[in-house]
Amino acid sequence: MRGKRKGRLSAGRHGSTRGCRRFGAFLLVFCLTVASVGLLPASTVSAASTPVSKHGRLSVKGANLVDSKGKVFQLCGISTHGINWDVGKAYVNKKAFKTLRDEWGVNAIRLSLYTEGYNGYCSGGNQAELRKLVYNGVKYATELGMYVIIDWHILSDGNPNTHYKDAVNFFGIMAKRYKNYKNVIYEICNEPNGCSWSTVKSYATKIIKRIRKYDKNAVIIVGTPSWSQLGSSLTSNEVANNPIKGYKNIMYSLHFYAGESAHNKYLPAKLRYARKKGLPVIVSEFGLSAASGSGSINKTAMNTWFQLLNKYNISYFCWSLSNKAESSALLKSGTKKTSGWKTSDLSAAGKYIKSKYLARK
Numbered sequence: 144m145r146g147k148r149k150g151r152l153s154a155g156r157h158g159s160t161r162g163c164r165r166f167g168a169f170l171l172v173f174c175l176t177v178a179s180v181g182l183l184p185a186s187t188v189s190a191a192s193t194p195v196s197k198h199g200r201l202s203v204k205g206a207n208l209v210d211s212k213g214k215v216f217q218l219c220g221i222s223t224h225g226i227n228w229d230v231g232k233a234y235v236n237k238k239a240f241k242t243l244r245d246e247w248g249v250n251a252i253r254l255s256l257y258t259e260g261y262n263g264y265c266s267g268g269n270q271a272e273l274r275k276l277v278y279n280g281v282k283y284a285t286e287l288g289m290y291v292i293i294d295w296h297i298l299s300d301g302n303p304n305t306h307y308k309d310a311v312n313f314f315g316i317m318a319k320r321y322k323n324y325k326n327v328i329y330e331i332c333n334e335p336n337g338c339s340w341s342t343v344k345s346y347a348t349k350i351i352k353r354i355r356k357y358d359k360n361a362v363i364i365v366g367t368p369s370w371s372q373l374g375s376s377l378t379s380n381e382v383a384n385n386p387i388k389g390y391k392n393i394m395y396s397l398h399f400y401a402g403e404s405a406h407n408k409y410l411p412a413k414l415r416y417a418r419k420k421g422l423p424v425i426v427s428e429f430g431l432s433a434a435s436g437s438g439s440i441n442k443t444a445m446n447t448w449f450q451l452l453n454k455y456n457i458s459y460f461c462w463s464l465s466n467k468a469e470s471s472a473l474l475k476s477g478t479k480k481t482s483g484w485k486t487s488d489l490s491a492a493g494k495y496i497k498s499k500y501l502a503r504k
């Protein structure tokens with residue numbers, strides 16, 4: 144674009160009448176643009192080519208996530224660590240999200256809010272403060288034209304019904320607040336474990352109903368047994384065999400860790416099965432490490448995963464944007480910067496993910 148403009152400008156300078164007229168027209172457009180830019184808030188100006196301005200509200204069509212024009216669309220995202228932890232909270236800032244958008248090719252952020260554990264939403268954390276953190280995260284993502292997942296990060300609580308009351312209140316508040324937003328996605332239970340699909344399904348149906356009371360359209364992600372592996376065992380497929388009926392724009396999560404050989408061995412077959420059944424699947428969390436979040440990372444297995452995910456246009460979110468001393472963290476443990484990271488600030492996982500995401504862009 145800039146190159147073309149320069150060309151037109153120099154034609155004008157060389158004196159042809161056509162060139163002059165062109166230059167005049169260019170000048171007029173330029174002035175009008177500058178004038179209108181002056182009247183608009185900064186975020187609106189740069190919004191012209193953001194992911195959300197280009198793709199609009201997302202929805203689910205068959206097994207696919209599609210954009211507002213009905214074209215298959217892939218979210219290429221990063222998950223925070225728990226925003227209730229210091230190692231997660233520090234990165235809920237606009238510059239961090241902008242760095243990811245502009246320098247990594249990221250179009251979506253997942254805000255993970257643990258329900259239990261240290262400072263968890265249902266285990267003694269200050270709920271109003273934690274909600275404020277979510278609001279801030281959504282605000283930054285929205286200003287930057289990025290998609291954002293609000294993740295109710297159950298983990299040690301296993302059964303999502305453990306904190307049902309808190310969950311239903313939380314999603315009621317969120318859905319009321321964000322009902323007119325194009326970019327907000329709700330993830331209603333990160334990783335159910337130790338409970339059956341019918342238990343998760345009954346929880347999910349009630350939470351979906353609460354969200355839909357306010358927000359009729361947003362995409363909702365349902366976590367699956369066990370630890371979001373689409374079924375209770377490594378080879379069972381009860382979610383694909385018995386999905387939730389009666390609601391649109393519902394997706395189901397598949398989580399994997401490329402450093403975990405059992406995940407690499409069994410989970411691709413589950414994804415293929417789900418696709419065959421027409422189940423809309425989203426990888427709302429994956430890591431390069433072992434499932435513990437530590438251990439050695441496996442880039443070779445991750446390359447194979449990316450091929451499979453891209454083949455089916457599956458959206459994915461990498462765990463995690465943190466400098467915690469664990470191999471799944473994308474920043475080096477000594478990194479103090481909370482945005483604008485240089486390559487030397489990144490962990491091995493961070494360097495790999497940045498280059499993969501950029502190559503996709």
Ligand code: IDC
Binds near residue numbers: 400433
């Ligand atoms: C891990 C964090 C780690 C933290 C632990 C317990 O990386 O720092 O101590 O949780 O809170 C998941 C979970 C995600 C885990 C991650 C790695 O969704 O919360 O984060 N993991 O263990 N599922 C599979 C792996």
